[in-house]
Amino acid sequence: MAAAAAALLLLLLAAAAGPGRVGAGRARRDALREELLLSPLPAGDVAATFQFRTRWDADLPRGAVSHYRLFPKALGRLVAALGVQELHLALTQGFWRTRTWGQPPLQAPAGAELWVWFQPTVTDVDKAWKELSNILSGIFCASLNFIDSTNTVTPTASFKPLGLANGTDHHLLRYAVLPREVVCTENLTPWKKLLPCGSKAGLAVLLKAERLFHSSYHSQAVHIRPICRDASCLAVSWELRQTLTVVFDTFSSGQGKKDWSLFKMFSRTLTDACPLASQSKVYVDISPKNKEKELLEVTPAPASVYEAIVQGDKRTYAVYDLLSPSLFNTSRSLNVQLKWKRPQDTELPTPVxxxxxxxxxxxxxxxxxxxxxxxxxxxxxxxxxxxxxxxxxxxxxxxxxxxxxxxxxxxxxxxxxxxxxxxxxxxxxxxxxxxxxxxxxxxxxxxxxxLLKWTEYTPDPNHGxxxxxxxxxxLVPSVIAMKDVDVEQSPLFTSL
Structure with a gap:
């Protein structure tokens, strides 16, 4: 009886550990890193770029996974069921003014863009593509179910795999754009629900639809790809990047002033980090323009400064770490303020x-x-x-x-x-x-x-x-040599 009781006790302890957590060697490691980049633009505009990166140590296509912790179950089961190798979805409203604002931090066309690499084991790619677009349409409340053969192409040289290139057979690639897709709150709400903390804590607290869509440019995206778990690349992890880029300008906001703060942009401030995040930082671009002195004054004073090479240029960033205990010692909330020391009449260098x-x-x-x-x-x-x-x-x-x-x-x-x-x-x-x-x-x-049939015209033909x-x-040439940056140290600047 004693031996049977001991065996039963060990069995219950193993079950309580959960799937993948019985042994330390087989334990799966989930990690969430959230980052926010504030970039001042000419004429007093400000671009805010959010990135939430979830890394999951699991092999989705080969085996069924029943335990989900940080990685969204809806996307994980979708990748495993349809044999997705890479998935890139972007919903954008407005146009990025490249000549005035410089190169965008994250590229995306107006409307809805979807391009997917499928696994070599997928036999009927067109069928999987149709099922995938219909399911994504239900998840993000978008019109992706209108993607069909009339707007889908198979490029032969564009859209190389961004993750592990197990096969570059372009018959496994599908690309489509819906240029008339209107992005609104109904798309943002399910996008925020994919985050481990939702919009209850961390940087996601700033994602207030009333302020985000009261801007001149708005782009949200979801990127899923496999990455190497270590340097030997014997095991594969899955990376989910949720990105959001917003441009606030003085005209649409009605402020009339070029000085900004988190509260003026988002009507909210930061009070804490997401409890599930291993990294939560805010970066402010304080790089001098045209080799002059700093034009920007940032308050409160940052605890550290970070230098990185972004798109061939050396940039300097003020860093605010939400996980640092000393950040909220003086005040209960963080309200980063941007103030120009003198009128900003300089322009960004023309993009290459x-x-x-x-x-x-x-x-x-x-x-x-x-x-x-x-x-x-x-x-x-x-x-x-x-x-x-x-x-x-x-x-x-x-x-x-x-x-x-x-x-x-x-x-x-x-x-x-x-x-x-x-x-x-x-x-x-x-x-x-x-x-x-x-x-x-x-x-x-x-x-x-x-000559079209009368039923083939759009509901509002006056739009054209x-x-x-x-x-x-x-591959744009750069004056400064790029360096290999650890993805775990700063996933945002690695993707830039």
Whole structure:
């Protein structure tokens, strides 16, 4: 009886430990890191970038996982059931002004963007893609269920895997954009519910819909990918990054002043960190503009300063650690205030790479799509991969495609074109173009509008027809050499 009782006791202790927690060697390690970056922009605007990174030591595609702690169960079961290798979803309202604000911290086009890499074990990728878009539509209350073959493409050179590249077979890749998707509170609420602390504690307390959508730019995203668990990469972990970028300007806010604070931007202050977070920090960009003295005064005084290389430039950041016991000793809340010492009339340096696209022509029958790509580097040339996705009802004349740089024809070194099929698939055009130093490259192609049925018009045809954004992929040259930064030390700056 004593032996049986001892065996029963050990069994109960093992069950109480929970799945994956019986032995120390097999214990799964979940980690949550939350970060907020405040970047002052010209004309007194401020960009706020949130990132919540959840790392989960589990092998989803190979085995069924029944225990979820920090990783959202809805996304974990979705990845395991449909054989997802990587998933990237972005919902954006507004346009990022690249020439005025510089390069965006996190890229995303207007509307809804979804691109997914599937596992090589997935036999029917189109079926899995359709199921995935329908499920994501229910999770995020978005119109992703309207993604079908008429707006889905399979790129051949763009969208390389950001995680572990087990296979780069582009037949496993799907990409789609809904340019008319309107982002609102109904999309933000389920996005916040995926966070381990929700919006009850930590940086997520600042996510007040009334203030976030009263801005000139708003972009929220979800990124899932596999990463190496250690340097040997013998085991795989899963990374979930939830990002949110908001631009507050003096016109939409009605402040009339260029001085900002957390309370003016979000109508709330920070009182504590998320109890489940192993890192909770606020960064404020205090880098001097144009090699001058600091124009920005930050209060309260930061306890430390962090330097990082972001997009080829050396930046200096004031750091506020919410997990530090001394941060809330003087006051119960943290209200970071930004005040300019003198009127801010300086402008950010022109980005090395920026582009714009517009439609020219007159009438409703024919037109022309023009794309301008700028390389402002004084002496370095570099290639860019251009991806164009055009709806089927805009019938492209491929023989009218012209690429002009400095008054001369610029022949692409790689080109892939997949013609559209009426009511079945869109046009797909990919080109690898060399951009000379200090040049402007103009790409034009003519089109003709197809005659639509009256049931194929949008509910509000006065808006016209929206065309999805182009995609530029490039390795931009940098004056400062990039260094390998530990992801665990600062996941935000690693992703930037």
């Amino acid at each position: 790479l920026h582009a714009q696209r517009y439609v020219s022509g007159y009438g409703l029958q024919t037109g022309e799509i023009s794309t301008l790509i700028y390389n402002t580097h004084p002496y370095r040339a570099f290639p860019v991969m251009l991806l164009e996705t055009v709806p089927w009802y805009l019938r492209l004349y491929v023989h009218t495609l012209t690429i002009i740089t400095k008054g001369k024809e610029n022949k692409p070194s790689y080109i892939h074109y997949q013609p559209a099929q009426d009511r079945r698939r869109p046009h797909l055009l990919e080109m690898l173009i060399q951009l000379p130093a200090n040049s402007v490259t103009k790409i034009t192609i003519q089109f003709e509008r197809a 027809f929206y065309v999805s954004s182009s995609v530029l992929s490039a």
